[in-house]
Amino acid sequence: MREEIILVHGYNKNEKDMLPLMNNLKEFGLNVRTINLPITFSNFNYCAELFAYKIKRILEDTKIEKLHLIGHSTGGLIIKKFIEDTKLTNIGKCILIATPNKGTKLANITKDYLPFVVKIFKPIDALIEGNQKILEPKNIPTPEIGCIIGRKNN
Numbered sequence: 001m002r003e004e005i006i007l008v009h010g011y012n013k014n015e016k017d018m019l020p021l022m023n024n025l026k027e028f029g030l031n032v033r034t035i036n037l038p039i040t041f042s043n044f045n046y047c048a049e050l051f052a053y054k055i056k057r058i059l060e061d062t063k064i065e066k067l068h069l070i071g072h073s074t075g076g077l078i079i080k081k082f083i084e085d086t087k088l089t090n091i092g093k094c095i096l097i098a099t100p101n102k103g104t105k106l107a108n109i110t111k112d113y114l115p116f117v118v119k120i121f122k123p124i125d126a127l128i129e130g131n132q133k134i135l136e137p138k139n140i141p142t143p144e145i146g147c148i149i150g151r152k153n154n
Contacts, residue, residue, distance in 0.1 A: 003066040003092065004031040006058070008051065010073030010098075011123055012040045018072065033058075039074050044126035048081040055082065059090075069143075070095045074123055076147075077101075083137040083145075091143040098150060103129030 005025060007018040015034035025032045035054050037047045058064065067090055071079040076099025083094060100107075107127035110117050118124045125131060137143060 002031070002062070002064050003068065004033065004058075004062070004064045005068045005070060006055070007032065007034045008037065008069065008071040008075030008078055009034070010039065010071075010075050011127070012121075013072075021070070037075075037078065039078075039123050041120070041122060043122045044074075044077070045081075047123065048078050048085070051078050052082055052086060055086075059088075064090065066090055066092045068092045068094070070097065071099065072097045073099060074127065075099075077126060077132065080132075083143055089141070094143050094145045095148065096145065097148045099147065100127055101132060101147075103127055103132055105129065 007015075007022055009015055009017045015036040018034045022032045022034055035051060037050060039047050042050075055067070059067070067088070069079045069082070069091065071077070071094075076096030079094055079096065080099070080101070083091060104127050107124050108129050110124055111128055137145075
């Protein structure tokens with residue numbers, strides 16, 4: 001069975017941020033690729049739609065039978081949105097690394113004290129506490145979802 005892992009970077013990053021993880025996973029003989037998204041300046045929903053489009057293209061162009069998704073920070077939110085909105089039968093495991101599932105205090109502070117920044121860096125709006133909802137995935141079977149979390153930024 002052909003399985004592939006897709007890595008999604010976080011806010012203010014690009015696919016190069018996921019290269020160390022990709023290289024480590026490849027050392028185990030796994031099929032891994034990164035997806036680059038314009039998460040720094042583009043609207044969150046646009047990034048989620050672009051991600052869904054890129055996944056659709058990957059699935060059309062390859063013979064992947066099982067797709068696993070790993071996202072860091074906002075990349076995890078993109079994955080959550082994808083599995084909430086998409087009905088695919090071949091999604092295996094999803095791993096969300098340091099994903100702000102309930103938003104972040106830093107985004108709230110930015111909104112309150114520097115509202116113009118939220119207009120420039122549009123994905124910050126998705127990081128404001130209360131703007132993320134936890135919904136049930138539409139995929140059947142439901143993918144296994146795991147989270148890697150921490151309490152300190154180091």
